[in-house]
Amino acid sequence: MMIQVPRGTADVLPGEIELWQYIEDKARDICRRYNYSEIRTPVFEHTELFQRGVGETTDIVEKEMYTFEDRGGRSLTLRPEGTASTVRAYIEHKMYGSPQQPTKLYYIGPMFRYERPQAGRMRQFTQFGVEAIGSNDPAIDAEVIALAMRLYEELGLKKLHVELNSLGDAESRKAHREALIKHFTPHIHEFCSDCQSRLTRNPLRILDCKKDADKEVMKTAPTILDYLNEASKSYFEKVKKHLDDLGIAYVVNPNLVRGLDYYTHTAFEIMERGIGAVSTICGGGRYNGLVQEIGGNDMPGIGFAMSIERVLLALKTQGVELPIDQGLDCFVIGLGEAAEEKAFLLLNEMRRQGLTADKDYLGRKMKAQMKAADRLQAKVVVIIGEDELSRDIVVLKNMETGDQQEVAFDKVIAKVQEITKNDKQGR
Incomplete structure (x- = not known):
């Protein structure tokens, strides 16, 4: 079960x-x-x-x-x-x-x-x-x-x-309390057991009763404003x-x-x-x-x-939608064992510098990883393959515009920060 x-x-x-x-x-x-x-x-x-x-x-x-x-x-x-x-x-x-x-x-x-x-x-x-x-x-x-x-x-x-x-x-409440007891006493037998027990202990609570709210005697009960x-x-x-x-x-x-x-x-x-x-x-x-x-x-x-x-x-x-940004700043894709290691280190540095970022941990193909980035609403995807690794660059894709560019590895975090900052300012 x-x-x-x-x-x-x-x-x-x-x-x-x-x-x-x-x-x-x-x-x-x-x-x-x-x-x-x-x-x-x-x-x-x-x-x-x-x-x-x-x-x-x-x-x-x-x-x-x-x-x-x-x-x-x-x-x-x-x-x-x-x-x-x-x-x-x-x-x-x-x-x-x-x-x-x-x-x-x-x-x-x-x-x-x-x-x-x-x-x-x-x-x-x-x-x-x-x-x-x-x-x-x-x-x-x-x-x-x-x-x-x-x-x-x-x-x-x-x-x-x-x-x-x-x-x-306290003085006003005491006067109102006495008025409530006097008002409800002749009719208290018509009320629920809770109200009956509260008549002398706390008559104000009778006014808060849901069961007897529609009774006429409730509607004519003295109000506190008359006793202030x-x-x-x-x-x-x-x-x-x-x-x-x-x-x-x-x-x-x-x-x-x-x-x-x-x-x-x-x-x-x-x-x-x-x-x-x-x-x-x-x-x-x-x-x-x-x-x-x-x-x-x-x-x-x-x-x-x-x-x-x-x-x-x-x-x-009321149909109010709160301005929630649930997307990632960046999704990092590494293609090949060496590129995966590089991507993992880059991911850690991005997080250290305040970016929201993630990568694939299921060994999926490039196409599946791009779909994952899209589902995560990543603003930027960084791709590192064997060729990029040999030239110390990455391919950076702006997911909103679809534009791709090659960026030097030591400049990639600054570039992602620039794109995501502009995106946030435009919202």
Whole structure:
């Protein structure tokens, strides 16, 4: 019986991986421009981190985590998201003590959730996210949203819009919580068992329920915007003004609560029209109580996360082709044993000087090797035969123009660099 990849996971093969690398490189480049530094955290953490950080009443913690006990009896969990791990590292390594504040970080790596696989939603998925910890300035909320939008813009995505909400401060959330309990209590027997258990523990999570989303009582539930105190209202207005100043269009959605418990004040999602069943391609918000909840001092923070799989799906849906150059600079052909040895040494020197190059390792004939060079999209083919070897030259063929010329052996690398440089500049 052939062993296959587990359900909800996928192999990313040559020909596709270049798209991932392009997106990841673009994300890293934009983060450098915004002065965010990369952080890499373990793939698994102590389960308690996500119970406390993400929230015990969330679907992620209750239903979706991959949790196991190690040989020492410790409960460990494959990380379902990146913020809790980043905040744990921020506290553990005392990053708050750095003179460069706020602490601005980003991550790219695999996350794991036990969900029903569908387009853009996998059980192992790759997430790119940023976190800015240590500032209460509404401008950094706008900066985080702008960074995400900049990435999508430079990838060529259109048909995007931002949905925005405020979840308020602790005082506002308490008032809203009491209103939600009062609103749902007379009807809670009509709801699913999850909602019933969350009524008094975390009524906000009822608004995130997929099973009961169409109930009329859900549609008439009190919104957090009706319970924002003056400080929360003022903060939200400043965030909106910064977005207006940046020219970032948004829609205020009072029902946007996100699926994680740590959000306060700003919450947002970036939506893509036409992606199919999954329309949210980015989500994030402010989490002012999370650092303290995990064990640190009371520090504010904000961030977002996006799935690379969903980005790729959006690119495909919108017909955006990324400018991926998968071809080789040069394919080297040696005809005869002595020429093969010379070709092998030339190939090594080409690579040392920064060229992408390869040769045949199957002992194929000249015609078959030329076909191989064509399949590899080689820009130049260098041919060394017995005659060329005796005259210390090579035959160089420009695969785009079909032109051939003889070039002195000690000049061939410079000539290949010249041709490939001009080709890249012309793209």
